[in-house]
Amino acid sequence: MTILEPANVPLLGIPAPTIALIIILGSIAFFTYVMWKRIDLLKRCAPDPRFSDVSERIKMTLLYGFGQLRQPRYFGAGLLHILLFAGFMILSLRSLTLIGRGFSAEFHLPFMTGAIAFGYDAIKDYTVLVVLGVCLIAIARRAIWQPARYAHPGTHGHEGEAFIILGLVCSLMITDMVYDGSAFIPHPEPWYFFPASALAASFMKSASPDTLNSLHIGGYWAHILFFFGLLNYLPISKHFHVITAIPNVYFSNLKHGAIKPVRYGVSDWMELEQCGVNDLTGFTWKHVLDFYSCADCGRCSDNCPANIVGRALSPKMISIKARDYAYQKYPIFGSPKDFGAKKLVGDIITEEEIWACTTCGACERECPIFIEYIDKIVDMRRYLLEQGALPQSLQKPLQQIKKKGNAYGAVKGKRAAWSKDIEGVEVRELKKGDTADLLFFVDSCGSFDPRIQEISKSFARILGRTSCDFGILGQDENDSGNEVRRIGEEGLFEQVSEKNIEAFESRNFRQIVTYDPHAFNVIRNDYPKKFPIIHSSQLLSRLVRDKMLKFSGDYIGGRLVTYHDPCYLGRHNNIYDDPRFVINSIPGLRFREMERCCSRSFCCSGGGIMLWYENEQETQRMGEKRVRMAQEIGAQVIVTACPFCLINVEDAIKTTGNEGRIEVIDLVELADRSMS
Amino acid sequence: MKIITCMKWIPDTSEAELSIASGGKDIKKDDLDYDLNDWDRFAIEEAVQLKEKYDGEVTAISVAPEDAEEMLRECLARGADEAFQIWNDAFEGSDGFVIARALAEFIRKRPFDIIVTGTLAEDDGGGQVGGMLGAMLGVPSATLVSRIEIADGKARFRRELEGGLYENIEMELPAVISVATGLNEPRFVSIRAVRKVASIDIPTVDLDELGLDESQVGHSGSRISVEKVFLPPEGEGAEIIKGSTEEAAARLAEILKEKGVL
Known part of the structure; x- marks a missing residue:
């Protein structure tokens, strides 16, 4: 028998190409409208310069976007995702081919003929089975094992969406198998070339030629409808990431360790009407793209220490709640939801969540598609702090930094007190104009906390015994400001950093060294002027390599x-x-x-x-x-x-x-x- | 509603090593940082919250030297609408009576519904100004107030008493209210918030505007004179118990038995 091809069979008297055209144009029109609405919101958001460093961004996109390099951090789920993603890539050609087959039974993509077409079809057949298998496992994981990281504490969930999407993908694979399997019966090939078709055919082998024709044509149109249905469901569900993840990786933050300015493209943020973010459009467009892109995998929250110890924060919920808010406030159809007095920052994303973050970066490091949280948290803190809503426990230390340059409330003049009377070492306080090879930045904790002064002394001893030429700033040193900035007090951060920069500039040194990673980070990444700086661990490792520093195992023993x-x-x-x-x-x-x-x-x-x-x-x-x-x-x-x-x-x-x-x-x- | 709040500029002695000034009547203050009295931080916050709740205007006043302008500016950033700085070098060494008198003379010419102060200042702990101010202005006053509600020209206050007791009292306005700490959560004042109010003028008020002369303020106008300020002599009888946990516990039990506690 010869099987009837969909393109040649009118439905309800309408020629197949006409139906195909209506479906395609209708879907694309709807999809374009939805995307236009989504992009329109991004255009209303704050600016964010993410268009430079093209080669670095392309590299990131290849490694983490197409290469899915972060997926295997969760090995099982990651592997499934990689298979699914690879499957989608491979099957994209198949989808284009199938769309064309609605117009012509002989349609094929350029070069897809002969052995190439045969090879691709064989690969496609295996891929269909893999994707189907992965989806079934994914459904089972969510339905039976229910990993905790998929839960939505404190809000109505989106778990249902995952089943809809997985169901749609399964349907796509099954309809493809029905379409190919029904054609496989009259034109069989060895099963190991086309296992999906052969498998489907085994279910249909007793069907009459008429039934086979119906299955072939019905499978085709069902496949097309599922395909465009899926495409249009993506931008209105959490599975928008299928479309936005790759751009999200491309536009990811390349400035590690730094906090974004209050607003990009503004010369004096002090003059701004408002400081910080209290509504959706206060975030940068990239941050709202982040909200769109969250796949709700929960890896961020699974690694968030605040979440783990029971604080109110679960990073993924920030994305999900903000996205829900965005979709309701900027809907595709109908009028925006009236939130009344309920505010995004403060009510929907609560103050407890915002202050619970330690800015440790575990969430950002885990996210497979580089969604950012720290900058958003800091932006929201900037707003709350400007409203005066800083937790009481943090007010005094900030006030002390403002007045005395340290959170301990200690008198400035005592900043170098720890450095007197260290046996065998003289710590030089560098005055303006003085020169040293290394400038040891002690920071407030090392200057005033009695326990941490011991580290300062140890470091001074090591520097002394290895004959390093070093000095400290003494009372000209101010708090480094790492947390001041991360708490959202940008004005105070500017104040302390300017004082430190002034102190650095009025002394001559080759390198700054500090044992405090917070000071190291802020000077290295946040200070508006750059100074060469290393962490004590880097210096120690160099001293060991240069054989300047030798150890015995006496202290540690066999521990x-x-x-x-x-x-x-x-x-x-x-x-x-x-x-x-x-x-x-x-x-x-x-x-x-x-x-x-x-x-x-x-x-x-x-x-x-x-x-x-x-x-x-x-x-x-x-x-x-x-x-x-x-x-x-x-x-x-x-x-x-x-x-x-x-x-x-x-x-x-x-x-x-x-x-x-x-x-x-x-x-x-x-x-x-x-x-x- | 017209709300007036009185602020005190005090040296921060919390982390400082204190020493006695020559003459023995005060501590050395040259190296100390000054700041808003913590009790008054709650007072200005309460004043601003009253304004937000009942609509009105807040005026912050302080009898304090030039440096204290930053404190009054911070009060503007916290939500005060205007601020006045009363000063003349002759105020140096004034007691609570003089301060209350200066404030009263200034306030007398202004209509007000409520005056909010802190109950105490952290430096001398006198706790006198609020009460005296009420007496001088001829209005009722209350101290250690932990809640304020206003309706029909009357104010209802909650006071915290010893032993965990609360007392609710009612008063006709105008009145002077001295607040307890912890009655609200004072807002944070960012550098930017202060900068936003940088252009507001903080008028300084001199003696002649108060109708006072130099002899009525400072030491000569004060009714209290400090005889001596000193650090307590090192006590005796403290014993630091050394040794392992078991040994220390045994020694502690022994001492307690000796003293008849156990």
Whole structure:
């Protein structure tokens, strides 16, 4: 028999090409309208210059967009997604071909003839089975195992949407199989070339020629309808990411560690009507594109320390709530929903959520499509702070920084007090015009916290014993401002950074060195003027490599050591290897990684003035959680490279009853005590 | 509603190492940072919240030297509509009576419904100005107020008493209210918020505008004179218990038994 082709069979007396044309034009018209509405909102948003660095952006798009490089961080789900994504890429040619087949039974894409067409069709057939299998597994995961990260705490969910999408994709595959399988019966080929068609054919082999024709034609039109149905469902559902994810990766943030200015393209933000973001269009267009793009996979929240310890924050819910708000406030059809007195920032996204963030960056590091959260949180904080709505616990320390340049309320003149009377080392306070090779930036914590002064002393001892020519700023040093900026007090950040910049510029040095990753980050990434700066771990690793620094294993003994990556050293500045190299150069030391390490390190609850922040919702301290992770691997020593991590972890060791069992020590102190 | 709030500019002694000035009647203040009295932070916040709730105007006043302008500017940023700085160098060394008198003379010429002050100042802890101000102006006053509600020309206050008791009282307006800390959550004042009010003029008020002369202020006008300010002598009898947890606990129990506590 010869099977009838859809293009040659009129439906209800209307020629097939006419029907195909109506479906295509109708779908494209609707799709274009929806996209126009969505893009129209982006155009109303704040500016965001994401059009430079084209080669870097193309690279990102190839690696993380098409290459899906972040997917395998969740191996099972990631693998499924990669298969699905690859399947979509392969099947896109098939879809174009099928659309053409509505006009002509012989339609094929250019070069898709002979052996190439045969090869592609075979690959396509395997792909159809893979995609179908992946979708069925995905449905089962969501329906049966229900991973916690897919949940929507505190709001009505979108879980149903996932089933609709997966159902549509399954239907696409099945209708394709029906279409091809029905044609396979009169023209069989070895099953291993076309397994999907052969499988479908096995179900239809007893069908009469008429039934086969109906299945062939019916399968075709159903496929076309599902295809355009899916296309048009994407921009009105959470699955918009199928369209926006690649652009979202292309336009991703390339300035790691830095906070965006209050508003791009404004010379004096102080003159702005409003500072910070309180409504959708206050966000930049890229940030709203982020909202569109969230696939609701929940990896951000699954890694968010605030979420894990029970604070009100779940990063993905910010995207989902903002997207819901966007779709209701800027609807495709009908009039916008009236939210009354309910505000996006403050009511829908609550103040508790906004202040709960430690800016550790775990969410951003995890997101497969580079959705940003820190800049948005800071933008919303800027607004709240301007309204005066800063949590009480943070007011005093900020006020102290404003008045005295440090959150401790200590007298400026005492800033260098720690540096007197260190045995064997003289710490030079650099006056204006003085010269040193290294400028040691101590920051407030290292200057005034009695425990952290010990790290300052250790560092000074190491610098002294390795004959480094170094000095400090003394009372001309101000708080680095890392958290001041991240809390949203931009004016105060400008004040402290300007004072520090002035102090740097009036002294001669080759490099700044600091053991505080927060100071390191803000000077390196946020200060409007750039100065060469390294972290103590980088200096120590260089000193070890140059054989200037030699260790003995006496201090550490045979104890099992692990390393806690500080967020502002690791995730925000990609320094993972130097501290590990230094630790492992101590003879006889046993080292083991915690399960959460490197870019998956777990925040200890934040530094700078975040030390003063009190959260009422959390059920345990982040530091305690971290100590238990160290306990799990039997670590006896936790080495870290950040004064705030040290404070938080040291407290947590006490509150978890591990005092005397686990020691936490800064890398600098470890090096100091292990020097031979 | 016309609301007046009185602010005090005080040295921040919380983290400073204090020493006694020569003459022994004051501490050395040269190296200290000055700031708004914390109790008054709650007073200005309450004044602004009353204004937001009942509609009105807030006037912030302080008897304070030139440097205190930043405090009054901060009050404008917090929501005050105008601010006045009363000063003459002769005010140096004034007691609560003089301050209350200066404030009263200034306020006498202005209509007001309510005056909000902090109950105490953190530096001398006198707690006198609110009460005296009420007496001088011939209006009722209350201290340690933790809630204010206003209706029909009357005000209802909640006061916090010792032993966890609350007291509700009612008063005719105008009145002077001295607030307790913690009755509200004072708003934060950002650098930008201060800059936004930078162009508002803060008039300074001198003695002649108050109808006072130099002899009526400062030490000569004060009714209290400080005899001596000193650091408490180091006490005896403190014992730091050393040793392991068990040893220390045993020693502690021993002491408590000796003292007849256990």
